[in-house]
Amino acid sequence: MAPQAPDRSGPAEPGRSSVSEQDDILGAMRSRWNDAEAAKLDGVDLLVYASRLIGAETSLVVWGGGNTSLKTSERDHRGRDVAVLRVKGSGSDLKSVQRKDFPGVRMDDIRALLDRQDMGDQEMVAYLAHGLMDPGGVRPSIETLLHGFVGAQAVVHTHADAIVSLTNNDRPQEVLSGVYGKEVIALEYRRPGFRISREVADAIAATPQARALVLERHGTICWGATVREAYDATLELITRAEEAIVERKQGRRVFGGARVDVLPPAARRATALAVAPRLRGRLGRSKRVVLGFDDSPGVLAFTSSVDAPTLSQVGPATPDHTIYTKRLPCFVDLARSTDDPLAVWDALDRSVERFVGDYTAYFEAHKFVGAELVDPLPRVVLVPGLGMFTAGRDRRTAGIVNDIYHHTIDVIGNASAFGRYVSLTAPDAFDVEYWPLELYKLTLAPPEKELARRIALVTGGASGIGRAVARRLAMEGAHVVVGDVDEAGAKKTADDVTAAVGNGRAIGLRMDVTSEASVRAAFEETILAFGGLDILVSNAGMAHSAPVDRMALGDWERSFAVNATGHFLVAREAMRILIPQELGGALVFVATKNVMSPGKDFAAYSAAKAAEAQLAKVLALEGAPHGIRSNIVNPDAVFQDSKLWSDEVRRERAAAQGIAVEQLEDFYRKRNLLGARILPEDVAEAVLFLAADRSAKTTGCTLTVDGGVKDAFPR
Numbered sequence: 001m002a003p004q005a006p007d008r009s010g011p012a013e014p015g016r017s018s019v020s021e022q023d024d025i026l027g028a029m030r031s032r033w034n035d036a037e038a039a040k041l042d043g044v045d046l047l048v049y050a051s052r053l054i055g056a057e058t059s060l061v062v063w064g065g066g067n068t069s070l071k072t073s074e075r076d077h078r079g080r081d082v083a084v085l086r087v088k089g090s091g092s093d094l095k096s097v098q099r100k101d102f103p104g105v106r107m108d109d110i111r112a113l114l115d116r117q118d119m120g121d122q123e124m125v126a127y128l129a130h131g132l133m134d135p136g137g138v139r140p141s142i143e144t145l146l147h148g149f150v151g152a153q154a155v156v157h158t159h160a161d162a163i164v165s166l167t168n169n170d171r172p173q174e175v176l177s178g179v180y181g182k183e184v185i186a187l188e189y190r191r192p193g194f195r196i197s198r199e200v201a202d203a204i205a206a207t208p209q210a211r212a213l214v215l216e217r218h219g220t221i222c223w224g225a226t227v228r229e230a231y232d233a234t235l236e237l238i239t240r241a242e243e244a245i246v247e248r249k250q251g252r253r254v255f256g257g258a259r260v261d262v263l264p265p266a267a268r269r270a271t272a273l274a275v276a277p278r279l280r281g282r283l284g285r286s287k288r289v290v291l292g293f294d295d296s297p298g299v300l301a302f303t304s305s306v307d308a309p310t311l312s313q314v315g316p317a318t319p320d321h322t323i324y325t326k327r328l329p330c331f332v333d334l335a336r337s338t339d340d341p342l343a344v345w346d347a348l349d350r351s352v353e354r355f356v357g358d359y360t361a362y363f364e365a366h367k368f369v370g371a372e373l374v375d376p377l378p379r380v381v382l383v384p385g386l387g388m389f390t391a392g393r394d395r396r397t398a399g400i401v402n403d404i405y406h407h408t409i410d411v412i413g414n415a416s417a418f419g420r421y422v423s424l425t426a427p428d429a430f431d432v433e434y435w436p437l438e439l440y441k442l443t444l445a446p447p448e449k450e451l452a453r454r455i456a457l458v459t460g461g462a463s464g465i466g467r468a469v470a471r472r473l474a475m476e477g478a479h480v481v482v483g484d485v486d487e488a489g490a491k492k493t494a495d496d497v498t499a500a501v502g503n504g505r506a507i508g509l510r511m512d513v514t515s516e517a518s519v520r521a522a523f524e525e526t527i528l529a530f531g532g533l534d535i536l537v538s539n540a541g542m543a544h545s546a547p548v549d550r551m552a553l554g555d556w557e558r559s560f561a562v563n564a565t566g567h568f569l570v571a572r573e574a575m576r577i578l579i580p581q582e583l584g585g586a587l588v589f590v591a592t593k594n595v596m597s598p599g600k601d602f603a604a605y606s607a608a609k610a611a612e613a614q615l616a617k618v619l620a621l622e623g624a625p626h627g628i629r630s631n632i633v634n635p636d637a638v639f640q641d642s643k644l645w646s647d648e649v650r651r652e653r654a655a656a657q658g659i660a661v662e663q664l665e666d667f668y669r670k671r672n673l674l675g676a677r678i679l680p681e682d683v684a685e686a687v688l689f690l691a692a693d694r695s696a697k698t699t700g701c702t703l704t705v706d707g708g709v710k711d712a713f714p715r
């Protein structure tokens with residue numbers, strides 16, 4: 001299992017979206033095989049097809065877990081026909097796997113290893129690299145030999161929930177033989193590597209009548225003469241497990257019943273909103289995280305149950321989950337549920353502290369030479385009566401952690417029906433969590449960008465400068481919330497961003513900066529989606545042009561509502577998140593050249609924007625003790641894609657300057673020193689500078705993006 005580059009071909013997003021899939025996990029596993037589709041394919045293409053069907057079934061494999069293979073005959077570089085194992089490569093995900101993700105390993109080289117009794121991991125990896133059909137290609141799965149040592153043509157290995165439910169209890173042999181009789185071989189847990197592959201080969205050789213093999217606390221190995229046979233064998237094995245689970249669970253109380261009351265939905269929401277930024281700050285002190293919240297029924301039933309305090313501390317459902325979730329979640333010590341944010345925060349803080357101590361001790365107890373502590377903070381935080389928080393380096397990863405823990409809850413519930421839930425021992429879990437071959441997969445992820453792990457909210461993001469800023473910050477790795485009174489436009493910008501940088505990286509929402517309720521709602525959505533905030537780009541604005549003696553009070557007030565009060569409302573909400581989060585932050589105000597050099601017939605706009613600039617400077621004073629910087633960008637005459645420059649405003653400004661409307665853009669261009677046409681992207685570049693740590697020592701500053709207007713030089 002491995003984190004991957006944004007996956008744009010799989011399901012929309014991990015996390016809450018897939019919760020409904022979980023609920024019917026024990027429905028009979030149905031075959032997704034389509035004869036018409038499959039008939040068009042053969043060889044590795046058919047393997048790719050079947051692999052995707054397996055990957056689509058989240059109760060079989062999640063997020064990079066499991067693998068498949070096919071033994072074929074191919075021409076090598078000298079034109080010889082050779083036997084080749086095509087096996088899933090390290091770091092790809094079955095549901096979106098492609099032909100190129102199946103490196104070929106020469107079967108001669110694999111069979112030669114059957115003479116060996118043991119082999120170190122590094123030696124095994126180096127050895128297999130020499131057997132590759134395409135040198136320098138994708139590294140084959142760390143479970144390659146499991147496949148190569150099984151004689152059958154096609155092999156499917158899954159981490160099926162139903163199977164680990166049968167084995168993760170204190171009497172797995174009894175349960176397995178009760179369900180499968182002698183048809184299925186069961187092997188005790190052993191970490192993936194050479195020796196488990198050797199044991200699988202020996203067990204199958206000793207039990208020729210066996211139809212499948214179960215690796216306790218890990219998963220399944222099924223095989224067949226064809227890809228179809230191996231697929232069907234897998235489904236049959238799992239269907240029988242699921243039926244056994246359903247039968248066993250009938251009439252049994254899950255998790256010992258309720259220990260604390262579940263808070264009502266509105267109280268859960270309010271409490272989660274109040275504590276999430278603080279928790280994000282606590283978990284992100286050395287490296288920021290994106291935080292997801294989940295209060296779906298299954299999560300609440302578990303976290304609020306009698307048995308959760310103990311069951312949650314036993315261990316993962318299957319080894320490779322540890323890479324995302326760590327061995328254990330942080331279970332928050334609350335004797336009763338409460339919607340008092342201070343009480344919840346106090347308990348959260350203490351429980352995270354205890355987790356850090358326990359995790360550090362676990363690392364110290366099991367570390368080997370050269371092992372480095374990844375980080376001692378939890379990825380899963382369970383709060384009785386409230387729900388679950390999950391943390392990751394981006395929203396996608398936080399969603400994967402969420403997905404995995406849903407499966408963990410299912411497995412714990414199902415396994416407990418057969419006996420006492422058991423998992424890997426702490427040393428076994430450590431071996432996998434810090435296994436160099438698993439850590440290798442992490443190195444396959446691209447290096448993090450400058451704004452990775454950051455959350456930015458941009459107002460007025462449906463067009464012009466706001467849209468360019470949202471795109472620019474996203475290109476540098478930020479998660480972006482796009483707000484605008486034009487909801488469709490905001491969503492369009494967010495869609496453009498996700499199309500460019502991956503699912504989960506942007507949301508678009510309606511936000512009227514003049515409405516306290518609308519602004520608050522937008523920030524609440526931001527917290528629920530990402531857990532907090534790092535960057536506010538207060539950009540929404542409107543223009544109005546008229547000489548003072550002819551200006552209606554309503555026009556003056558409308559300009560102030562948007563261009564002054566609007567900035568106050570969004571900045572206030574931002575400060576209410578940034579201060580308790582304790583991670584600092586950046587406020588960037590898009591003002592105007594008019595702040596320095598006002599324009600005739602432009603009083604309502606210029607005066608309100610001057611208020612915005614003054615607000616920004618006061619925020620530099622108030623934010624500094626919290627590491628929050630506040631800066632201003634003064635653009636001038638950005639026409640492209642702008643709603644501010646409506647036909648009406650263009651007409652009015654042309655009249656004020658005594659020129660024709662069609663001369664307007666040229667007039668503004670020629671009036672700056674560089675004779676430059678100012679584009680939204682130019683302004684976005686300045687915003688990026690002030691939003692990022694590259695301006696870490698700059699606050700209360702005004703940066704002009706106007707081509708050089710002498711009258712507007714900051715002074």
Ligand SMILES: [Zn+2]
Nearest residue numbers: 066143159219
């Ligand atoms: Zn496995």
